[in-house]
Amino acid sequence: MSTATHRDAAEIGRTPRGPRPVPELGDQRAAADLSHVDITLGNGLRVLAVRKATVPLVELRLRIPFAGEDPLHAATAEVLVETMFTGTGRRDRIGIDTELALIGGELNASVDPERLSINGSALASGLPTLFEVLADVLTSASYVDNEVNRESARLVERLAVSRTQPRVIAREALLKHVYGEHPVTREMPQAEDVARVTPDAVRALHAASVLPRGSVLTLVGDFDPDGIVSRLEEALGGWQSDTTASVLPALPLVAGGDVLLVPRAGAVQSQIRLIAQALPRTDPRYPALQLANLTYGGYFSSRLVENIREDKGYTYSAHSGFEFTGRTATVGVDADTANDVTAAAVLETFYELGRLGLVPPTAEEVESVRQYAIGSLLTSTASQSGLASQLSALAAGGLGAEWLAEHPVRLAAVTVEEVAQAALDFFAPTRFTGVVVGDADSLAPKLAALGGFTVGEPAAS
Numbered sequence: 430m431s432t433a434t435h436r437d438a439a440e441i442g443r444t445p446r447g448p449r450p451v452p453e454l455g456d457q458r459a460a461a462d463l464s465h466v467d468i469t470l471g472n473g474l475r476v477l478a479v480r481k482a483t484v485p486l487v488e489l490r491l492r493i494p495f496a497g498e499d500p501l502h503a504a505t506a507e508v509l510v511e512t513m514f515t516g517t518g519r520r521d522r523i524g525i526d527t528e529l530a531l532i533g534g535e536l537n538a539s540v541d542p543e544r545l546s547i548n549g550s551a552l553a554s555g556l557p558t559l560f561e562v563l564a565d566v567l568t569s570a571s572y573v574d575n576e577v578n579r580e581s582a583r584l585v586e587r588l589a590v591s592r593t594q595p596r597v598i599a600r601e602a603l604l605k606h607v608y609g610e611h612p613v614t615r616e617m618p619q620a621e622d623v624a625r626v627t628p629d630a631v632r633a634l635h636a637a638s639v640l641p642r643g644s645v646l647t648l649v650g651d652f653d654p655d656g657i658v659s660r661l662e663e664a665l666g667g668w669q670s671d672t673t674a675s676v677l678p679a680l681p682l683v684a685g686g687d688v689l690l691v692p693r694a695g696a697v698q699s700q701i702r703l704i705a706q707a708l709p710r711t712d713p714r715y716p717a718l719q720l721a722n723l724t725y726g727g728y729f730s731s732r733l734v735e736n737i738r739e740d741k742g743y744t745y746s747a748h749s750g751f752e753f754t755g756r757t758a759t760v761g762v763d764a765d766t767a768n769d770v771t772a773a774a775v776l777e778t779f780y781e782l783g784r785l786g787l788v789p790p791t792a793e794e795v796e797s798v799r800q801y802a803i804g805s806l807l808t809s810t811a812s813q814s815g816l817a818s819q820l821s822a823l824a825a826g827g828l829g830a831e832w833l834a835e836h837p838v839r840l841a842a843v844t845v846e847e848v849a850q851a852a853l854d855f856f857a858p859t860r861f862t863g864v865v866v867g868d869a870d871s872l873a874p875k876l877a878a879l880g881g882f883t884v885g886e887p888a889a890s
Contacts, residue, residue: 473642
């Protein structure tokens with residue numbers, strides 16, 4: 430009986446004639462044909478419209494700052510997005526769906542503690558209809574009683590199921606551990622709060638918070654960017670308010686410290702979630718930090734994946750990446766493991782954090798992640814949908830199409846020394862805190878032996 434041996438990435442990439450070469454990226458170019466306008470309409474709405482005429486379609490992304498301090502805000506906001514497209518003063522649900530279907534279009538809404546997002550698409554020839562339906566919903570969504578009550582009941586059922594999911598439990602535990610009672614922790618409302626939401630409350634929230642001033646509309650597709658502005662001024666002219674959309678309060682800085690063990694009795698798997706303060710995209714050091722993160726755990730050939738997945742088999746998936754909220758950023762690490770290897774996986778995860786700074790990325794590693802970063806950026810923005818989503822995310826941090834076009838050049842200019850310094854400055858183990866969610870009876874003794882762990886309240890189930 431043969432015994433399989435582990436092969437690292439270098440061995441896997443080797444042929445009888447030597448290492449398999451990584452294809453060159455070739456000459457660097459802009460992430461897209463970024464013929465565009467970036468302008469603020471008379472109602473205060475920022476419009477970022479980019480021409481990408483690869484197919485006769487248009488992608489739409491509308492981001493409205495949507496923070497709220499009211500204890501029922503998260504619940505009311507969730508009911509609002511579930512019922513936003515169920516009718517207006519001029520169209521019922523069927524009317525909205527029919528008009529959009531006739532132009533090959535769709536519109537849908539989602540919400541989180543920071544923003545309300547409306548995403549959609551349509552044939553370029555149907556753009557006037559898309560704008561008309563969108564404007565109708567923004568200015569006169571009706572939220573009739575029976576629609577609100579029906580969707581609220583469905584939402585209560587979905588929340589009950591979601592809250593049993595380990596990844597949801599871990600996410601809520603991490604946010605509470607790091608940010609306490611900050612509104613950013615209310616990503617998912619409580620089912621009992623949703624049951625208390627009334628149609629009047631939903632209508633009042635729309636009137637008070639679905640506002641153009643401070644919001645950003647991103648459009649990408651087969652149109653003339655200059656000609657789109659007058660069309661939008663006309664279509665959205667009735668969406669008016671002197672009030673600015675509500676921005677989420679600034680997040681407190683993440684300080685390193687003990688990791689919290691969140692008991693979940695009887696769980697057979699554990700969720701490891703670590704977090705540290707990072708840099709926003711506007712910081713000159715961000716490109717170097719981006720490459721340091723990729724080296725650590727940001728793609729499949731990273732050090733963390735090589736260690737706890739490929740070499741030791743502790744997890745099927747390990748990952749590190751950035752999360753941007755407003756103009757701040759954090760870097761997170763996540764992995765799910767079986768209970769019997771959780772402590773060992775935690776040890777190796779922190780080991781790789783320390784090793785990244787003390788044994789910095791080599792020139793070969795940096796070049797590999799550089800090519801991955803540039804290539805993945807170009808790939809993700811090759812489609813209209815991908816470009817629209819990227820630009821919409823950048824707009825939340827005050828950036829525009831220029832940043833996206835110039836970023837491959839910034840990545841190409843990063844030196845090995847700059848990546849090493851970013852690794853040392855931002856991936857030191859002492860900068861991280863986080864949570865481990867799992868069965869405390871089996872985990873606590875082993876994690877206590879590692880040090881730096883405290884036991885918290887049991888996870889809600």
